[in-house]
Amino acid sequence: MKRDVSIYFDIITSLKTTKEVESFAGEIDTLMLKFFESEEVSMVKMLDSISEDSSLKIRQVFAKNNLDFNNRDTVSKFFKTLRELIGKLKVIKIVLAFDPSTKTIGNIHNFITELLGIGYILEIEVFQEILAGAIVIFNGKYIDFSLKKRIEDTFKEKADQIVSAIG
Amino acid sequence: MFPGIINMRDFKYYLDSISEIGFVEEAFSAIVYVSGLPKVKTDELVMFETGKIGLVLSFDSDLVEVLVFSKEPIGHGTKVVRTNEFLRVPVGVELFGRTIDPFGNPLTKMEAYKKPVELRGINTPAPGILSRKTINRQLETGIPAVDLIIPLGFGQRELIIGDRKTGKSNFLMQTILCQAKQKHICVYAAIGKKRLDIKIAEEFFKKHGVFGQIIIIATGFDDPIGLSYLVPFSAMTISEYFRDAGYDVLLVLDDMTTHAKFYREISLLGKKFPGRNSYPGDIFYTHAKLMERAGNFQTSKGEKAITCLSAAETIQGDLSGYIQTNIMSMTDGHLYFDSDLFAKGRRPAINPFLSVTRVGRQTQSALKRSINREIFSLLTIAEKMQNFSHFGAELTESSKTTLIVSEKVIKFLDQGPSTTMPINLQILLFSMLWSNILKNRNIEPIGTDIEKMIDKYNSGSTVKKDIDEIIEGTQSFNDMLRIMAEKGEGLLTNLKS
Numbered sequence: 001m002k003r004d005v006s007i008y009f010d011i012i013t014s015l016k017t018t019k020e021v022e023s024f025a026g027e028i029d030t031l032m033l034k035f036f037e038s039e040e041v042s043m044v045k046m047l048d049s050i051s052e053d054s055s056l057k058i059r060q061v062f063a064k065n066n067l068d069f070n071n072r073d074t075v076s077k078f079f080k081t082l083r084e085l086i087g088k089l090k091v092i093k094i095v096l097a098f099d100p101s102t103k104t105i106g107n108i109h110n111f112i113t114e115l116l117g118i119g120y121i122l123e124i125e126v127f128q129e130i131l132a133g134a135i136v137i138f139n140g141k142y143i144d145f146s147l148k149k150r151i152e153d154t155f156k157e158k159a160d161q162i163v164s165a166i167g
Numbered sequence: 168m169f170p171g172i173i174n175m176r177d178f179k180y181y182l183d184s185i186s187e188i189g190f191v192e193e194a195f196s197a198i199v200y201v202s203g204l205p206k207v208k209t210d211e212l213v214m215f216e217t218g219k220i221g222l223v224l225s226f227d228s229d230l231v232e233v234l235v236f237s238k239e240p241i242g243h244g245t246k247v248v249r250t251n252e253f254l255r256v257p258v259g260v261e262l263f264g265r266t267i268d269p270f271g272n273p274l275t276k277m278e279a280y281k282k283p284v285e286l287r288g289i290n291t292p293a294p295g296i297l298s299r300k301t302i303n304r305q306l307e308t309g310i311p312a313v314d315l316i317i318p319l320g321f322g323q324r325e326l327i328i329g330d331r332k333t334g335k336s337n338f339l340m341q342t343i344l345c346q347a348k349q350k351h352i353c354v355y356a357a358i359g360k361k362r363l364d365i366k367i368a369e370e371f372f373k374k375h376g377v378f379g380q381i382i383i384i385a386t387g388f389d390d391p392i393g394l395s396y397l398v399p400f401s402a403m404t405i406s407e408y409f410r411d412a413g414y415d416v417l418l419v420l421d422d423m424t425t426h427a428k429f430y431r432e433i434s435l436l437g438k439k440f441p442g443r444n445s446y447p448g449d450i451f452y453t454h455a456k457l458m459e460r461a462g463n464f465q466t467s468k469g470e471k472a473i474t475c476l477s478a479a480e481t482i483q484g485d486l487s488g489y490i491q492t493n494i495m496s497m498t499d500g501h502l503y504f505d506s507d508l509f510a511k512g513r514r515p516a517i518n519p520f521l522s523v524t525r526v527g528r529q530t531q532s533a534l535k536r537s538i539n540r541e542i543f544s545l546l547t548i549a550e551k552m553q554n555f556s557h558f559g560a561e562l563t564e565s566s567k568t569t570l571i572v573s574e575k576v577i578k579f580l581d582q583g584p585s586t587t588m589p590i591n592l593q594i595l596l597f598s599m600l601w602s603n604i605l606k607n608r609n610i611e612p613i614g615t616d617i618e619k620m621i622d623k624y625n626s627g628s629t630v631k632k633d634i635d636e637i638i639e640g641t642q643s644f645n646d647m648l649r650i651m652a653e654k655g656e657g658l659l660t661n662l663k664s
Contacts, residue, residue: 140203142188142248149183 007065007078008085009118011057016109018091018123025086027054032079035072043069093123095135097146100124178216181248189213189247192230194240197392198436200230201247207231210253210290216246222254222393224437232437234393236270254290256401258408259283263352266369266383269394269401274385275369287408289400293459300463300470302499305530306417309345309587310338312580315597316519316542317502318527318535321415322463322472325524326494328479328486329504329516335478336364337584338504338515339419340371342476345587346417347377352409353417356402357385358426359395375585395429403460406473413468418461422478423454427490444489451493458497486521500524514581519546537644538594541601542576549573575600586617591638592624594647595658601644602651604659620662630661 015021027050034046047055061067067074092112100108105122112120127135130146137143155162182188189203199221204213211223213233219241221233235241257271261283266274269289271282302320319325327335343353357365365385372378384402386395399420406416420426427450434447442448461475477498479491484506486492495501500523509516528536552566562570579600582588588596624631637654641647 137188137203140187140189140205142182142186144183144186 005081005085007061007067008082010064011061011082012085012089013113013118014057015086015089015121016105018121021086021089021121023051024054025083027051028079028083028086032083035075035079039072043075089119089121090138091123092120093125093137095125095127095130095137095146097126097128097130097132099126175212175214175220175250175252178214178218178246178248181214181250182246185249185251187249189231189249191215191241191243191245191247194243195436196240197235197433198224199233199235199241201233202230204231204247204249207249212250212252212254213247214250215241216248217241220250221247224433234396234433236391236393236397238391253288254397255286255288256404257283257285258287258405259285262382262405263380264378264382266365266385268386268390269384269397274383274387275366285408287404289397289404291404291407291460293456294462294464298464298466300465301529302463302472302526303530304463304472305527305535305590306474307345307349307590308338308342309348309589310341310515310582311588311593311597312515312517312519312582313338313342313502314590314593315535315538316546316580317500317517317522317524318531318539319474319476319524320463320527320530321474322461323500323524323526324458324461324475324477324498325527326479326491326498326501327476327504328481328491328495328501330481330484330506333504333506333509334515335480335504336368336421338502338517339421339476339478340368341515341582341584341587343381343417343419344372344375344377344585347372347380348375348587350380351417352406352414353381353419354402354406354409355381355383355385355419355421356398357383357421358398358423359386359388359390359429360421362387371585392429392432396426396433399423399426399457403457403473403475407460410464410471410473411466411468413466413471415471416473418473418475420475420477422480423494424480424488424490427454446489450490454490454494455497458494499526512581513577514584519543520550533642534594534638534644534647535590538597538647541644542597545569545573545576572601586621588617588621589624591634592621594638595634596620598644598647598651599655599659602648602655604651604655616663623662623664630658633661634658 015024031046031050034041034049035043047058062069067078069075094108105124109122112122130148131151132147133145133150135142135144135146187204187206189201191199192202193200201213207213207223207226209223209225213221213223213231215221217239219235219237219239221235224232224234226232233247256269261281262271265280268274273280300322302322304321305314306319306321306323308314308319313319327339329335339355343355347353355368357368365383365387369378369383372381382405384398384405386398402418402420406418409416427446430450430453431446435441435445439447458475458477461473463470463472477494479494481488481491486503503518503521504516505518505521506516508518528539531539548569552562552570556562556570579597624634637650641650
């Protein structure tokens with residue numbers, strides 16, 4: 001049973017954002033649909049119809065774990081479990097003032113994985129008005145680490161000092 | 168600041184201070200399901216990023232069920248914040264002579280209205296048995312058919328039931344008018360009514376110069392269902408405020424079958440399991456917890472009452488409807504408005520044989536009880552004889568006399584839509600009728616003669632004093648008839664002068 005879940009580790013950890021997950025889940029749905037439509041078409045051929053990156057990930061898992069593409073039961077079970085696991089990924093929404101590069105997203109995701117473990121993906125929203133920093137929304141909690149908030153708080157707390165300094 | 172509820176801050180304030188956020192996942196008209204908000208509580212208010220507010224009905228581990236108080240649809244993905252506030256309504260003397268929605272916002276055009284600053288929680292539990300007192304004061308409706316036959320008491324909960332267009336609302340208006348004239352506070356809750364009807368009610372009270380004693384809490388049929396659901400709760404909260412301030416309050420809920428329909432709509436949208444007639448299982452609880460808040464109470468200002476008259480509509484005279492029987496079991500009786508009697512021209516069309524008052528008679532004096540018995544026994548005998556005469560049987564002289572008298576009594580019990588007759592005058596005129604003093608006097612029950620006599624009595628002249636003294640000092644109907652034989656003619660002349 002442990003082996004069943006651990007074989008998906010590489011795929012799950014490679015998915016970092018909600019966009020990637022949506023795209024990958026869509027591809028799996030297409031594969032499963034085709035797989036159940038016809039018993040004659042082989043899965044290896046079907047994998048050519050999805051993106052190269054996703055196809056490679058799946059091929060690697062099958063190769064690494066000695067799974068047989070021709071065994072319909074194994075293939076069916078693999079994709080069903082993978083789809084279920086993807087559906088259970090938890091979303092951490094992060095609002096940033098800039099559009100992050102793939103490397104930055106990777107760094108943030110690694111940080112979260114180190115902190116909380118696997119099974120988390122990022123939903124990135126760009127909102128320049130926060131100036132810098134980030135707003136983190138997770139499990140209904142809202143935490144504002146933005147520069148805008150800091151400046152507003154400073155103005156609130158030290159309003160008298162600021163006014164007298166200007167005056 | 169949200170225009171509906173005072174003292175509410177903006178979305179950003181709650182987001183920063185409470186640090187919890189939710190997102191609308193599903194929306195079904197007035198009900199939306201929200202993810203997030205981990206520490207939300209039932210009955211808590213939530214605010215959408217558009218500034219609209221909602222009320223938390225329930226929640227499970229994934230989603231929070233929210234009742235929305237706005238006509239505009241709430242879109243998927245809309246942000247929601249908790250407010251840590253519970254639904255409260257503004258209460259205060261500023262509400263007198265106003266037509267407002269359940270949040271205290273003006274519903275019709277009003278002059279210089281400032282919303283009261285004091286707020287009261289809308290969902291307070293009903294007072295316990297220790298603070299309740301026996302109902303011992305009669306509530307005047309100004310309608311002889313009720314005051315003499317099926318009397319009501321201060322603090323009584325009475326169901327006003329009948330088919331549509333049988334004069335229920337008219338009766339309620341008359342009762343409010345009578346109570347407002349006696350300087351009692353009246354709260355009229357119009358639930359999902361036509362806007363024209365709300366305006367007509369307002370104009371009726373204004374025309375009779377009593378709107379200053381009345382508060383109308385209303386929603387139109389096109390208002391959000393969440394808002395209509397709140398109307399009776401808001402009206403009860405306002406009534407409780409004035410009770411605690413030392414006033415007797417008459418609360419009219421018009422009507423509870425409409426309210427039940429709104430609650431059914433909310434429950435079905437909220438995927439609650441439908442029970443009988445698709446109403447949710449907690450419809451009884453919802454209405455009972457409201458009705459329980461009315462009664463006669465011992466307050467710091469003395470014995471004060473919230474009398475609750477709740478209307479319910481029947482279909483083709485069927486008294487055994489689900490909501491109707493529910494409310495019957497919560498109230499202290501019911502007045503049945505009969506469509507057949509209405510068609511025969513009886514106004515008000517109350518059927519005394521199908522109406523019940525469980526606590527009203529205990530408020531009556533010995534004289535009133537004696538009159539009550541007399542009228543009831545006459546009407547019962549007359550009803551039997553009427554049925555008998557339909558077979559074409561020849562009636563005896565005494566039977567004929569009974570039928571003639573009963574016809575006169577029934578005619579006496581008829582009343583115009585805006586006439587309210589003081590109870591002592593009702594007793595006097597009935598005694599005169601019984602003593603044959605009114606015979607051949609051409610005094611019609613509806614018309615200028617009666618209006619003149621009511622005006623004369625109300626003008627505070629010596630006639631009023633004389634009548635009140637006679638009635639106070641009389642113990643039985645027979646004594647009353649004896650007095651009428653001696654002084655009746657003189658009193659009638661004085662009343663007509």
